[in-house]
Amino acid sequence: MIRHDSWLNSDELSKELMEFYMNEALENVGSVAIIDKDFRMVYINDKYADSLGIDKLKSLGKPVSEVIDNTNMTNVARTGHPELGVLYSRNGVNFIINKFPLTKDGEFMGIVGISTFQDDEKVASLRVRLDNLSKELNYYKEKNHRQNAAKYSIDDIISKNETMLHLKSLVYKVASTKSTVLISGESGTGKELFAHSLHALSNRSNMPFQRINCSTIPENLIESELFGYEKGSFTGALKEGKLGEFEVANGGTIMMDEVDSLPLALQSKLLRVLQEKEIRRIGGKETIDIDVRMIFTTNKDLLNMVNRGEFREDLYYRINVLNIAIPPLRERKEDIPGIVDRFIHKFNQELGMRVTGITSEAIKLLMSYSWPGNIRELENHIERAFIYSPGGMLGVEHFNLNNFVPVETSNEKAAVLNTDGRKLKDIVSEVEKKAIIEAMTKFSGNKKRAAEALGVDRSVFYEKMKKYEIT
Ligand SMILES: Nc1ncnc2c1ncn2[C@@H]1O[C@H](COP(=O)(O)OP(=O)(O)OP(=O)(O)O)[C@@H](O)[C@H]1O
Ligand SMILES: [Mg+2]
Structure with missing residues (x-):
């Protein structure tokens, strides 16, 4: 039979065990501190002392304000009531703190403060951190994939179209120069193919070819990715520091994909690189000379973006030295x-x-x-x-x-017009055709309603549909 009362009867054992339990309890409920009626430290548990990075024994007897910052004890002392659920934040971690007055025979003797992680906040901040981490992971995965992908050559660009043949001969001509090249064209037209060919045909072909997609790289990483950083320049930075893409590509080629999505602040930094041909790492003092061939790609109308104030005009002229505009x-x-x-x-x-x-x-x-x-x-x-x-x-x-619904998919695309060397008549036709296709899609092929929506006679509408071979 188990005798529950055996140790309870022993004064010695009970004291020792009680001490153990009290201590364990005080260590486990959170960060605990006790002060006396004169606001001097009487007790602080290991957990709290460790998290503050202070010597537990040396702190005893000191005024609380010297040991723990942002602690206000006066309210509790003055009112004699507990102060519960006060939020505060230390080193980016949120705590919730409860303070209780300690009294003896009705007389104020001091305060015990217990703080614990504020769980919701902690979970939320963990989630934000996880989100950022998984974004970064995806970015590096994609980057890794891109860097291992097979390279293209100019022979992979299949075409017998006159404009395209002209563009291909242009690639041969300018490959070995250092000129900045802007490759524009709708999505999927072969911009990347052209960029590869430019590098492969240049005398830099044995040097690195770095690709950066300005639209997929998380904004908080862009600067450090491009320029690198010195060791210990910010929290979260690698100890050894990190080379940026410009340095990695030195002597070779950088292709900046979708340059239109580069934030304005970085546009001015990029402009400086193009002008000065040197970079400075984040947290770095000296400048580093950069010799890279820059290739930019976009599927947007950059000039339009300049006019709308979304893209720096000076940068636009810097990157639009030589334009390879790939027709759809x-x-x-x-x-x-x-x-x-x-x-x-x-x-x-x-x-x-x-x-x-x-x-x-x-x-x-x-x-x-x-x-x-x-x-x-x-x-x-x-x-x-x-x-x-x-x-x-x-x-x-x-x-x-x-x-196979022959339509333009996005309004953005419909808004971009290629006016280079085209007659107004042809441009108007293109717009007309797009409008008809859009209306037909919207009204599920109902010609009457599509014609009404566009405000034209049905006979005119039929004629145009025939002209543009819309079925
Ligand atoms: N002229 C071509 N001949 C053969 N294949 C081509 C040609 N142009 C493009 N391709 C192929 O089409 C696909 C899309 O090309 P690419 O990735 O170069 O397009 P992009 O213009 O960079 O598109 P995005 O703007 O979406 O990045 C690739 O698989 C590419 O090999
Ligand atoms: Mg591409």
């Missing part, structure tokens, strides 16, 4: 058969299939579509056709016709 696929449909052939070859290898070609009807179908996602979209459709095809020829039946 719908303006060079003659390229479709050649590119499709290339993709068939590619997917045969990648998927281990034996597709022998594509029927002329299927090519016709592909050429009737407007390809808002350009070559990348074409690539996706070919890949999907592979999945539906058993091998042999790709035919109309292997393409998902339901998804």
Whole structure:
């Protein structure tokens, strides 16, 4: 039989155990401090002393204000009431503190203060930290992927379009110069292909080719990614410091993708790099000479952004020294058969299939579509056709016709007009066509309602639909 009363009867044991329990309790309830009626430290637990980084024994007897900052004890002393649930923050951690008056025979003897983590706040701040970490992780994952991706060469740019051939000859011409190049064009038109070719054909081809996507890199990382930092320049910085992309790419090429999404503050820093050809690491004193070929890409109308005050004008002129403006696929449909052939070859290898070609009807179908996602979209459709095809020829039946709504997808795209060397008539036609397609999409192909919405006669509407071959 267990005898519960055995140790309770022993005074010695009970004292020792009670002391143990009291101590453990005081260490575990949180950070505990006790002061006497004159606000001098009487007790502080290990946990609290450690977190403050103070010598526990030396603190005893000292005025509380010298040991613990931002502690207000006077309220409790004056009122004799506890003060509960007061929030305060130390080193970025939020605490909740409770203070209780201690009395003996009704006389004020001192105060005990107990503070604990404020859980919700702690969880919230942990979540923010996790969010940031996972953003950073994704960024580095993507960066790693990009850096290991196979490089393209100029022969990968398939085209027989006149403008494109001209652009390709331009690449040969300027590859070995140090000129800054701006490659513009809608998404999926092959900007990256051009950037690679420029580097591969240059005398820098054995030096690094660094790619930075200004739109996916977290804003709090951009500066340190570009310029690097000296050791210990900010909390969270690596001990050894870090090289920025400019230094890593020194002697080679940097491609800054989607430069339009660079925050204004960094635009001015970038401008300085382009002008001075030197950088300074974060927290660094000296400047470092930089010899890199800069390639920028954008799918936005930068001049428009300049006019709206969203992009620095001086930077615009600095990066727009030499513009490679890649036309969208719908303006060079003659390229479709050649590119499709290339993709068939590619997917045969990648998927281990034996597709022998594509029927002329299927090519016709592909050429009737407007390809808002350009070559990348074409690539996706070919890949999907592979999945539906058993091998042999790709035919109309292997393409998902339901998804072939020939429309522009975003308003942003509709707003960007390529006016370079084009007649007003052609520009107006383009806008007209877009408007009709949009209205038809909006009203699910109801011509009457689409015509009404655009405020034109139905006969005029029909005529225009025929003219622009909208079905
Ligand atoms: N002329 C071309 N011939 C063959 N393949 C091409 C051609 N142009 C682009 N591609 C292919 O199309 C895909 C998209 O090209 P790329 O990534 O260069 O487009 P992008 O303009 O950089 O697009 P984004 O603006 O979305 O970054 C790639 O797989 C690329 O290899
Ligand atoms: Mg790209």
